[in-house]
Amino acid sequence: MKLAVIGTGYVGLVSGVCFSELGNEVICVDNAKSKIELLNNGEVPIHEPDLKELIASNTAAGRLSFTTDLAAAVSASEIIIIAVGTPSLPDGKANLAYIEQAAEEIGRAINDYKVVVVKSTVPVGTNEKVADIIRNFAEASFDFASVPEFLREGTAVRDTMNPDRIIIGTASDRAAEMLTELHRPLTDQITITDVRSSEMIKYASNAFLATKISFINEIANICEKVGADVEEVAKGMGMDRRIGSSFLKAGIGYGGSCFPKDTQALIQIAGQMDYDFKLLKSVVEVNRDQRFNVIRKLDELLGDVAGRTIGIWGLAFKPETDDVRDAPAFEIIETLLERGAQVKAYDPIASNNFERTFNRSEVEYCSSAQEAAESADALCILTEWKEFINIPLSDIQKWLKTPNLIDGRNIYREEELEATPFAYYSIGRPKMNNGVKETNPILSF
Known part of the structure; x- marks a missing residue:
């Protein structure tokens, strides 16, 4: 089938690439010229395992291309997938400006029957609004559908190619048939429902x-x-x-x-x-509140973080991604700086993204885990990267000024910590929390 995917963020890029891997002809569209140039040069704007290799192979096979020309992509395609961002507004509502702009441009470009799919996460009723916008401009017929994504960053390719289920929300039998055909190579767990239920799912x-x-x-x-x-x-x-x-x-x-x-x-x-x-x-x-457990335990270990050096391992919100959006590290580091601590931070791939977003020059961004830990009064693990898991505790002990370890992701086992001098805190494992006061009351009933 011939597809146009509007938006090359996580959802759009991964979806488009995976659909091309299934043998479809896919045109990925973005209005960011620099991003399209990057993709056309074989580079990938996000870190996602296996994605770069799939882009290279499917581009070479002629099934995958990238462009800023939305109108040409829409005209050449049977199915149009909208996968633009819907970020939060200050009041928590979804910002639909990008999806509304995409709908208008799609409407102006439709030249014959198309199925327009909203894959972006949108409030209930948005698909109908998108359809109304397209109708205001389209001179040809179209059907619309909601097909939400359920991929996880860091495993996005695997999740897309091996989904638990596919949800197709549409009132059109023709659209349902085309979209079922498109997704059938992925799974037979395909549910057809109404548009609003699909959005709510x-x-x-x-x-x-x-x-x-x-x-x-x-x-x-x-x-x-x-x-x-x-x-x-x-x-x-x-x-x-x-x-x-x-x-x-x-x-x-x-x-x-x-x-x-x-x-x-x-x-x-x-x-x-x-x-x-x-x-x-x-x-x-x-x-x-949960992320502030790190601060509370530092207080218990150090008494006061003012003037202390705190090492931070992990800035991405999870491993295998460079995404730092709403990562716990932001509020933790902000609090440490406000209370007078010196912060040394390291992440295998997300440091640049974090530094661009976090406008505090006081943070020392390090080029290695060792550099972030050296001479620190305590080390806080905020992301469970394999790199950190594989570092011997004996090395961490040598690097730290004082062997204080706050394990926010429970990456260490009890047997690893035995016979070590660490004052250690993890989450919900009080018997392992050597050096941190924990209550262990005799319960009365």
């Missing part, structure tokens, strides 16, 4: 996963007070098929481009319908 899915993360973090905080191990608790919970083991890893909370934005947007959607989504508001509140 995306928000509901992300909100539920965010809820699982905040829930297990709250359980971790209780575990620290009662002497239980959150990893054992999560393992026991996950064995229940009704619960499942995914997204039950305690840490310093979620970040990235989806969960923070989508939870806030769903709260706003509910509010516009005069519904107070109390549960999801609590999920957001818990997540924001």
